[in-house]
Amino acid sequence: KNQVEQSPxxxxxxxxxxxxxxxxxxxxxxxxxxxxxxxxxxxxVSLTIMTFSENTKSNGRYTATLDADxxxxxxxxxxxxxxxxASYICVVFISGGYNKLIFGAGTRLxxxx
Amino acid sequence: xxxxxxxxxxxxxxxxKPVTLSCSQTLNHNVMYWYQQKSSxxxxxxxxxxxxxxxxxxxxxxxxxxxxxxxxFCFLDIRSPGLGDAAMYLCATSREGQIEGxxxxxxxxxxxx
Numbered sequence: 001k002n003q004v005e006q007s008p009x010x011x012x013x014x015x016x017x018x019x020x021x022x023x024x025x026x027x028x029x030x031x032x033x034x035x036x037x038x039x040x041x042x043x044x045v046s047l048t049i050m051t052f053s054e055n056t057k058s059n060g061r062y063t064a065t066l067d068a069d070x071x072x073x074x075x076x077x078x079x080x081x082x083x084x085x086a087s088y089i090c091v092v093f094i095s096g097g098y099n100k101l102i103f104g105a106g107t108r109l110x111x112x113x
Numbered sequence: 114x115x116x117x118x119x120x121x122x123x124x125x126x127x128x129x130k131p132v133t134l135s136c137s138q139t140l141n142h143n144v145m146y147w148y149q150q151k152s153s154x155x156x157x158x159x160x161x162x163x164x165x166x167x168x169x170x171x172x173x174x175x176x177x178x179x180x181x182x183x184x185x186f187c188f189l190d191i192r193s194p195g196l197g198d199a200a201m202y203l204c205a206t207s208r209e210g211q212i213e214g215x216x217x218x219x220x221x222x223x224x225x226x
Contacts, residue, residue: 034214041204043119043220044156049213050219093214099144099207101215103155 002027004092006104014112017080021107023090024072031095035075038087045097047075055056067082080111116140119204119218124224126194134189134221136204145187146215147179148203157202163188163209199225215221 004025009088013019032051036044048057050066052074057064063076077084090104115136126132143164147155153223159173162181176198178190191198201222207215 032214041222043217046214099209105155
């Protein structure tokens, strides 16, 4: 069964601290994995996309890693800001056909001053 | 510039009164998706278009229908909204074979009164 599991479910950190969000997947055939940030009441916005051959990719304060062997990905946020408070969703794409998306349940991050 | 545009951002409708949500895209993607997202949950796929081919998820209620008059536009029709249909509705697009994943609109928040 194609599944994407994220941990933790929720996280509270202080402004300026770093954090790491985890994503484990059992999806086949794997095409790519994308991390989205979703603010409350808004649509998901892409942070990074990881293909099978990529191990690490950065986008400003966001760094994503992918281990295709263990089927794990992480999203590391450095020097957190209050505006980082949002849900972070890991989405895995199944290759072939219409690009089926398998969603994780998300990690709800709260950054406190 | 927004590439996937949903209108309206907020929609209030009366119980049982038909409502239509719209989505347009400037990406020329051949796949369009409609998702329903309830609070703190992952988006749930309602249906998708692969070119002109319409694909309904097995558990999508009959109350929900969709139209795609051309590549750029897609509509979600809710024939008789119930209180349980209040949710965020997300439109997304992707292109077969490309590695960029899916692009989401900002969503339409539907309230049923």
